[in-house]
Amino acid sequence: MVRKKSPGKARAKIGARRVPMREFSRSLPMSLLRAREAVMRHFRASLRDHGLTEQQWRILRALASVEMIEVTELARTAFLLAPSLSRILRDLEARNLIERKVAKADLRRGLVSISAKGFRLMETVAPSSEAIYSAITRRYGARKLARLQAMLHELERSLSELPGDGAASETGQ
Template sequence: MSLLRARESVMRHFRKSLREFGVTEQQWRVLRALSTMPQMEVAELARATFLLGPSLSRILVDLDQRKLIVRTADPADLRRWMISLSPAGTALIDAVTPVSETIYREIGQRFGADKLANLQSLLAELEQAMVGIGSDTPDAPAD
C-alpha cells in the first residue's frame, strides 16, 4: 500500500498536464516507450509499458486514430505489428517533455535530489530482488 500511495501522490502532479495535452497516463507510457527506440513490436511494447495486451491494443487503436503512431506489418512475419511514433507523436513528446521535466525538478526540490536518487536506486534493487519470485513475468498494473 505504501508503494501505491507514493505512486499516486507523484502521479497526481502529472495528470493535469497530461490531460491538457489530451493523453492518459497509459497513453503517455506508450508514447514515452516509443520515443526510446525507432520502432517496437507490440509484445515488446507491452513489456516496456507494463500494460496487458487487451489494454495496449485499445490504446494503440486510439493513438493510431489520432495519428500519433504508425503501425506497420513486420515484413518477416506479417502477423506481427511494428509500432513507431509518427511525426505528430514526436511533436507531442517534444511538447509534453519540458512540462514533465519541470514536475520532476519540483519533486526533486520538495523531496531532495539525493533522497530521490536513493529512492530510485532502492526501487531498482527491490525490482531485481523480486525477479523469480512467483513468476518471472511482471504483472501489469491495472489501468
C-alpha cells in the same frame, strides 16, 4: 445524550476481520501504489491539458526511446495488458501519434513506432513534465530521490530472480 455511530464506521467495524498477515495499509504493493498515486497526481493535469492519459503518455515515452518495437514487447515495457494496449494503440493511431506496421518476416507480429506528430507532442509536453520533476526533486530532495530510484531498481532486480507468473499488470497488484 446518546451518540449514534456513523453508518460508514459501523460497517467498517462489522466487516473487519483479523487475518494472520500484515495490515493492508502496510503491504508493499499498497505502499508502492500510494507513492505512485502521490507522484502521478502532479502529472495528470498536464497530461490532460495535452489530451493524453497516463497510459498513452507511457506508451509515447516508451516509443520515443526506440526506433520500432513489437507490440508484445511494448506491452511488457509499458506494463500494460494486451487488450488495454490494443485499445490505446488504436486511439493513438487515429490521432496520427504512432505508426503501425506488420513484420515482413512474420505477419502475426505487429510493430509500432512513434510518428513525427507524436514526437512533436512529446516535445510540447516535455517542458511541463520536466518542471514537475524539478518540483518533486526540490520537495523530496535530489539525493533522496536518487537513492529511492536506486532502491526501487534493486528491489525490481532482486525480485526478478524469484519465481513468478511474469505477467504484465496494469495495477501492480
